[in-house]
Amino acid sequence: MRAYLDFLRVTYAARLLGGTLLGRLPNGMAMFAIVLHIRAEGGGYALAGTLGAVFGLAMAAGQPILGRTMDRYGQPRVLLPAAWLSAAGFGLIALNGGGPLPVTVGAVILAGFATPPLEAGLRALWNRVLPGPAQIKTAYALDAAAQEILFTVGPLFVVAAAVVNTEVALLLTGALGVAGTLVITTSPPSRTWKGEPRAADWAGPLRSSGLRVLLLGLACAGIALGVYAVAATAYAERAHDDLAHGILLAAMSGGALAGGLVYGARSWPGDDHQRFPWLMAALAVGYLPLVWAPGLPVMSVLAFVSGLFLAPMLACSFTLVDELAPAGTVTEAFAWVVAAVGVGGAVGSAAAGLGQELAGVPGAFAAAAIGGLLALATCLAGTRLLTPPVDSWRVPPNPPP
Structure with missing residues (x-):
C-alpha cells in the first residue's frame, strides 16, 4: 500500500509540474508575440512596447484577484474560465489586426488580466501531493529551475509560429494556456483541493x-x-x-x-x-x-x-x-x-x-x-x-x- 501511495504521489507531481509548465509557456511568449504582431501590422516600437507593458501590468493585477478567488472557490472553477478568457483575448488581438486601437488595448488587458494563476495553484498543491517539508522544498527548487526553460523555449515557439504569420503565434499562445490548464484541472489533486478557512480581512x-x-x-x-x-x-x-x-x-x-x-x-x-x-x-x-x-x-x-x-x-x-x-x-x-x-x-x-x-x-x-x-x-x-x-x-x- 505504501509503494502504491508513493507511486501516486510521483505520478501526480509529474503531471502537475508538466501541466503547469505547459500552461505557463504563454508567460514566455505573450509579450514577444504581441510585439511581433503590432510591428507586422505597421505599429511602431513605442506602441508595441507599450502594449507589451500593458499586458504585463494587467497580468500582475489579475493574479492576486484570481488567486483569492481560488482560495475561496477551488481551482477548476477559476482556472478554466480564466484560461478561456485569456485565449479569447489573444484571439481578439489576432482578429483585430490593425483595427481600432481601443479594441486592441482591451484585448491585451483581457489576455493579461485573465492569465490563469497556474504558478500559484501548483505551489498551493504541493502540500497535498508531497509527504513533507523536505520534499516540498525540493519541488519548489525544481519548479523555480524549470520555469527558466519557459523564457528560452517560449520565444522559439513564437518565432516558429510567426513563420506562418503573427496571428498564428497569438492563437498558439492562447491555446497552450488552455491545454496546460486542462491538464491541471482534470487531475484529482486540483479537483479536490479546498482552501483553508480564512479570517474576514480585506488585506x-x-x-x-x-x-x-x-x-x-x-x-x-x-x-x-x-x-x-x-x-x-x-x-x-x-x-x-x-x-x-x-x-x-x-x-x-x-x-x-x-x-x-x-x-x-x-x-x-x-x-x-x-x-x-x-x-x-x-x-x-x-x-x-x-x-x-x-x-x-x-x-x-x-x-x-x-x-x-x-x-x-x-x-x-x-x-x-x-x-x-x-x-x-x-x-x-x-x-x-x-x-x-x-x-x-x-x-x-x-x-x-x-x-x-x-x-x-x-x-x-x-x-x-x-x-x-x-x-x-x-x-x-x-x-x-x-x-x-x-x-x-x-x-x-x-x-x-
Whole structure:
C-alpha cells in the first residue's frame, strides 16, 4: 500500500509540474508575440512596447484577484474560465489586426488580466501531493529551475509560429494556456483541493508584515530581471551580433537551471529565513560584473554566473511564502509573488532603457545591479520580520486523493 501511495504521489507531481509548465509557456511568449504582431501590422516600437507593458501590468493585477478567488472557490472553477478568457483575448488581438486601437488595448488587458494563476495553484498543491517539508522544498527548487526553460523555449515557439504569420503565434499562445490548464484541472489533486478557512480581512495575505517585506524584495529582484532582456538587446546591437541577445538569455537561464537543480538535490543547513538574505546577496553580487560588458565569450560566462542563484533564491522565497501566509490565503500569497516580480520587471525594462540612454550598455546593466542591491537591502532591513511563526508548516485541510 505504501509503494502504491508513493507511486501516486510521483505520478501526480509529474503531471502537475508538466501541466503547469505547459500552461505557463504563454508567460514566455505573450509579450514577444504581441510585439511581433503590432510591428507586422505597421505599429511602431513605442506602441508595441507599450502594449507589451500593458499586458504585463494587467497580468500582475489579475493574479492576486484570481488567486483569492481560488482560495475561496477551488481551482477548476477559476482556472478554466480564466484560461478561456485569456485565449479569447489573444484571439481578439489576432482578429483585430490593425483595427481600432481601443479594441486592441482591451484585448491585451483581457489576455493579461485573465492569465490563469497556474504558478500559484501548483505551489498551493504541493502540500497535498508531497509527504513533507523536505520534499516540498525540493519541488519548489525544481519548479523555480524549470520555469527558466519557459523564457528560452517560449520565444522559439513564437518565432516558429510567426513563420506562418503573427496571428498564428497569438492563437498558439492562447491555446497552450488552455491545454496546460486542462491538464491541471482534470487531475484529482486540483479537483479536490479546498482552501483553508480564512479570517474576514480585506488585506488577505498582505496583513503579514513578513510577507510584505518578502514581496518588496522580490519586486526589486524583478527589476533586475526586467533589466536583463533590454540590456541584452542593447549589448547585441552594440556588438552588431543578432545572436548575442539569445546567447546571453540562454546563458542566464542555463545558470538558473543549474543552480536550481543543485539547490534542490540536497538539504541545506539553517532555516530558510536565515538562508534567504545570503541567497539574495549572492544574486546581487552576480549582477555587478555585468556592468563591465566585455566581449561575448566572457560576457556569456558572466551571464551564466548571474543566473546561478536565481532559482535557489526563488525556491527559498516560495518556502517562506508558505510559512508566512495566513491560513486560507496561500494561493493568493503565491499570486502576489508573481505580481511583485511582474511589476518589478516592468520597472526594470524602463530603467534599462534610461540607463542605456545615459551610459550605454554598461548603464543598462547597472540598472540590474541596482535592482539586486535594493532587493538585498530590503531583505536585510526586514530580516526579523521574515522569521516565520513556530510550526508554520500547516497540515492540509483535506487528505491527499
